[in-house]
Amino acid sequence: MTELADVYALDMGRRTIDKDMWLAEFSKCTTKPQILEVGWGDGRLSRLCGDHASFWFGIEIDPDIVPDQTGEKVAVYLADAATEDVWVDLKDELIFVDLVIIPYSTLYLIPHAQQIAVIQHALGVAPKVLVEVFVPQWTSSGSYVQLGACASPEGDDRMWARRSEFTVDAATQTTKAVRTYGPVGQAYVHQLEETIYWRMPSDLQSVVAAAGLKTDLRSGAPVPAGHVLLEVTK
Numbered sequence: 001m002t003e004l005a006d007v008y009a010l011d012m013g014r015r016t017i018d019k020d021m022w023l024a025e026f027s028k029c030t031t032k033p034q035i036l037e038v039g040w041g042d043g044r045l046s047r048l049c050g051d052h053a054s055f056w057f058g059i060e061i062d063p064d065i066v067p068d069q070t071g072e073k074v075a076v077y078l079a080d081a082a083t084e085d086v087w088v089d090l091k092d093e094l095i096f097v098d099l100v101i102i103p104y105s106t107l108y109l110i111p112h113a114q115q116i117a118v119i120q121h122a123l124g125v126a127p128k129v130l131v132e133v134f135v136p137q138w139t140s141s142g143s144y145v146q147l148g149a150c151a152s153p154e155g156d157d158r159m160w161a162r163r164s165e166f167t168v169d170a171a172t173q174t175t176k177a178v179r180t181y182g183p184v185g186q187a188y189v190h191q192l193e194e195t196i197y198w199r200m201p202s203d204l205q206s207v208v209a210a211a212g213l214k215t216d217l218r219s220g221a222p223v224p225a226g227h228v229l230l231e232v233t234k
Contacts, residue, residue: 019048021222021229025099025130026052033098036090036126038081038118039106041065046074057097059086082114087121100126105134105196105227112173112197115204116211119232123213131230132223136198141170149184159184173198201228208232 022045026033032054037045040058042065050056050071058076060066070076079086100122107115122129138144144166152158161184167176175196182188199207205217208230216231223229 018222018224021132021224022049022101022103023052024222025101025229029098031098036095036097036100036122038100038102038122039104039109040076041104042067043070043074043076045101045103046071050074055097057090057095081118081121082110084117084121087124090125095125097126098128100129102129102131105132107131107133108196108198109194110197112199115197116207119208119213120211123232123234127233129232131204131232132227133201133204133230134198134227135201136175137226138166138168138175139170139173139200141168143167150181152183161185161188163188201230205230 036057040060180188181190
């Protein structure tokens with residue numbers, strides 16, 4: 001099994017980065033906003049939308065994903081956003097932003113018990129948090145397989161095959177995902193395992209509201225199909 005960084009480009013290449021959605025949210029700020037992104041990854045979103053922000057902060061747990069050059073007006077903290085330490089550091093450094101964004105369903109890679117704490121910590125450095133999450137495709141216990149293809153990570157014209165197997169436990173609302181990748185017609189050469197701690201969007205909204213926070217759940221364009229955008233404020 002390889003680390004997340006080894007297959008990040010393969011997996012993230014198929015995930016939606018909806019520029020229109022994020023720019024529509026940024027435009028609601030009275031000035032060009034300062035953004036803090038939880039789950040910065042390799043900076044794809046900051047490269048796509050960074051011109052529309054005055055500064056872009058990121059929190060990323062995997063140092064192997066972060067490129068040596070992060071770009072102008074970008075600062076990345078190598079830390080686990082599910083722990084309090086990085087949020088304390090941000091406050092100690094007097095870093096307060098206009099908006100915290102948690103894209104790509106990053107929140108669902110954090111155990112259920114910590115998800116609300118992450119949002120609460122984020123509201124300590126910003127007046128608003130936007131959480132993009134997917135609507136779970138499978139909620140009944142069982143195993144499900146998806147087959148697909150992605151571009152070669154080696155920069156050639158070959159296509160790679162991707163096999164994703166999901167084992168769903170409805171009682172705990174967790175899914176064990178095993179993704180394998182390799183050139184079409186050849187053996188799989190990369191494997192990534194992850195646990196997804198999902199909730200139905202309305203359940204997530206209810207849990208956040210029960211913590212005393214204000215919420216607004218949005219779907220439909222410009223939010224990508226199969227996703228929702230949860231706005232959280234104090």
